[in-house]
Amino acid sequence: MKQKSVYALIVLNLFFCASVCNSQTVIATHLDKNYLPYGCGSCHVGLEFKYGGGANRCLLCHGKLNKASAAWMKNKQPVADVSKDFGKNYRHPVFDKKGIHDGKEVLPEVNPSAPRHADCVDCHNTHFLAPSAPFNGIKGKRVGNFNTQITKEYELCYLCHSESANLPVRSTNKKIELSTNNPSFHPVEGEGKNFSVVSLLRPYREKKSSAGDISVIGCKDCHGSDDPSSARGPHGSKYQGLLVENYATGDNILESTFSYSLCYKCHKRSSILANESFPSHSRHIAGERNFKGGGTSCYTCHSSHGSVENRYLIRFNREYVTESSTGKLKFVEKGTYAFHGECWLSCHGVDHNPKTY
Numbered sequence: 001m002k003q004k005s006v007y008a009l010i011v012l013n014l015f016f017c018a019s020v021c022n023s024q025t026v027i028a029t030h031l032d033k034n035y036l037p038y039g040c041g042s043c044h045v046g047l048e049f050k051y052g053g054g055a056n057r058c059l060l061c062h063g064k065l066n067k068a069s070a071a072w073m074k075n076k077q078p079v080a081d082v083s084k085d086f087g088k089n090y091r092h093p094v095f096d097k098k099g100i101h102d103g104k105e106v107l108p109e110v111n112p113s114a115p116r117h118a119d120c121v122d123c124h125n126t127h128f129l130a131p132s133a134p135f136n137g138i139k140g141k142r143v144g145n146f147n148t149q150i151t152k153e154y155e156l157c158y159l160c161h162s163e164s165a166n167l168p169v170r171s172t173n174k175k176i177e178l179s180t181n182n183p184s185f186h187p188v189e190g191e192g193k194n195f196s197v198v199s200l201l202r203p204y205r206e207k208k209s210s211a212g213d214i215s216v217i218g219c220k221d222c223h224g225s226d227d228p229s230s231a232r233g234p235h236g237s238k239y240q241g242l243l244v245e246n247y248a249t250g251d252n253i254l255e256s257t258f259s260y261s262l263c264y265k266c267h268k269r270s271s272i273l274a275n276e277s278f279p280s281h282s283r284h285i286a287g288e289r290n291f292k293g294g295g296t297s298c299y300t301c302h303s304s305h306g307s308v309e310n311r312y313l314i315r316f317n318r319e320y321v322t323e324s325s326t327g328k329l330k331f332v333e334k335g336t337y338a339f340h341g342e343c344w345l346s347c348h349g350v351d352h353n354p355k356t357y
């Protein structure tokens with residue numbers, strides 16, 4: 001260690017420890033001497049402060065363990081390796097867009113021309129995080145003069161995937177879509193409204209009635225590594241959309257367990273294809289008559305997150321679905337959760353003006 005950095009460390013410990021070390025309610029993983037015997041220096045020797053330290057410093061320990069990294073750790077224990085997932089096709093752009101994070105920035109972004117980014121330190125506050133409080137220390141949305149403290153996964157994601165002024169044009173505001181005020185939504189912020197989601201596989205349930213039931217899910221149930229043995233977190237996946245399982249979103253798709261495996265993780269394939277809810281599910285998904293190469297994806301009719309207009313997550317994919325011959329494009333429910341309705345639209349040249357089920 002160089003003389004200068006040792007001096008810098010002493011200064012750090014003396015003057016800044018007050019702010020970093022005292023406000024602990026739980027023992028922060030990185031300040032735990034049982035893990036990192038060299039304390040602050042484990043990261044602050046040679047750290048580029050301006051850009052949140054640079055992701056490479058994190059990879060010293062959270063990449064492949066080697067002699068250099070082992071030297072910084074007690075027991076030279078291997079830690080969660082995130083490097084593999086960041087090498088996959090669909091990932092948070094930590095290494096693609098370096099040096100944009102600013103320790104003083106406030107998210108959600110208000111400047112429409114600010115470059116989009118995601119650094120390790122945007123999602124992890126290394127001074128405060130602990131297994132029981134993974135989001136400890138991350139500044140949430142600003143309310144008045146104060147920043148709220150993030151405690152839930154979705155609050156973290158909304159920092160960049162809700163009302164950000166620099167949201168990419170093809171992206172949607174996830175906070176609006178997942179709002180529990182909508183007619184339908186995947187139950188992330190709270191339990192859902194539909195009591196007869198007949199396809200649900202246990203332990204997933206509409207309402208929690210016994211200990212093992214899961215009626216509220218997280219972004220992490222759909223977004224994360226394709227490899228279940230990989231480190232937790234939405235770092236990267238080989239599946240498009242940074243999804244834990246494959247999900248084909250196009251048209252003329254051959255139905256298979258793989259094509260829609262994300263949905264079939266929680267919704268029983270045999271129930272969907274046996275038309276237990278929508279009498280024409282199988283016809284549209286598996287294909288028939290009007291469909292040459294196969295069927296159409298769930299995505300042609302269902303939003304993945306929520307629908308501000310309809311029940312059953314109905315939102316038509318405008319890439320394939322257009323107005324009916326009388327210029328209407330809508331879903332009308334006939335009775336609440338009664339499995340009857342009508343559709344006004346045109347798809348594959350078939351006019352639904354309307355078609356009723």
Ligand code: HEC
Nearest residue numbers: 012013016017020030039040042043051052053103121126
């Ligand atoms: C696991 C790595 C790690 C350890 C250990 C660590 N820091 Fe940091 N520290 C960082 C990173 C990364 C940043 C930049 C954060 C940002 O820009 O958002 C930072 C920033 C800081 C800052 C600038 C203000 C701030 O909070 O952003 C101070 C001061 C600081 N650290 C002090 C300390 C002290 C004192 C210790 C030891 C008690 C310590 N750090 C231990 C990674 C670490």
Ligand code: HEC
Nearest residue numbers: 029035042043057058060061072079080120124126130131
């Ligand atoms: C000097 C080694 C070292 C460095 C550098 C380091 N970490 Fe860690 N980190 C550890 C150890 C040790 C653990 C605890 C063992 C584990 O969870 O695998 C840990 C745990 C974590 C955890 C899991 C927390 C928990 O307890 O569940 C996260 C998240 C994390 N680190 C993020 C980061 C980020 C982001 C950086 C860079 C700013 C970073 N780490 C830098 C050693 C390091």
Ligand code: HEC
Nearest residue numbers: 090091116117118122156157159160168219223234241242
């Ligand atoms: C600091 C900002 C930031 C935070 C916080 C954040 N993201 Fe992202 N996310 C991005 C950026 C930047 C991209 C690249 C595309 C874009 O600009 O939207 C992205 C892309 C994605 C994608 C699309 C990947 C693809 O291949 O299409 C998913 C899915 C995603 N994030 C999920 C999440 C989830 C889940 C969380 C919360 C655990 C989260 N993000 C938190 C900035 C962020």
Ligand code: HEC
Nearest residue numbers: 154157161170171172174186188217218219222241247304
């Ligand atoms: C039930 C599964 C599921 C849950 C839960 C879920 N997503 Fe997604 N998400 C998807 C699927 C499928 C796609 C790809 C198709 C699409 O764009 O809708 C996607 C796409 C995305 C994208 C890329 C498209 C865009 O608009 O930028 C982002 C970002 C994203 N999700 C963020 C989130 C966040 C944040 C959460 C939690 C607050 C979340 N998702 C919860 C299934 C889910």
Ligand code: HEC
Nearest residue numbers: 184185192193194197204206221262263266298302312313
């Ligand atoms: C991690 C589990 C999980 C995954 C993955 C998942 N769902 Fe769901 N889904 C649920 C739960 C739980 C509900 C029940 C919500 C309720 O009771 O309102 C639900 C409800 C629904 C509903 C009915 C919503 C309503 O209000 O009527 C539709 C439609 C739906 N999901 C479609 C999909 C599609 C399409 C996919 C794949 C892109 C998918 N789901 C993936 C758990 C999941």
Ligand code: HEC
Nearest residue numbers: 055058062080082092094118119120123134231232233234
């Ligand atoms: C878009 C947000 C986001 C970004 C960017 C991000 N992470 Fe994570 N990471 C998460 C989330 C969410 C978790 C899961 C936290 C939990 O539930 O405990 C996680 C988990 C982890 C864990 C614990 C894994 C385990 O299985 O114990 C480590 C270590 C980690 N991240 C390191 C990093 C490093 C290093 C970087 C930068 C190279 C990084 N992360 C970038 C969101 C992010």
Ligand code: HEC
Nearest residue numbers: 197198199260263267277278284297298301312339340341
């Ligand atoms: C052609 C449009 C269309 C396609 C394609 C489609 N659905 Fe549906 N789905 C509907 C309609 C309409 C309903 C509402 C039926 C009712 O209750 O009136 C529905 C209801 C549902 C429900 C709620 C009831 C239940 O069965 O639990 C789930 C879950 C669901 N669909 C999943 C899927 C999945 C998964 C796929 C793809 C494998 C898919 N859907 C493809 C139109 C479609």
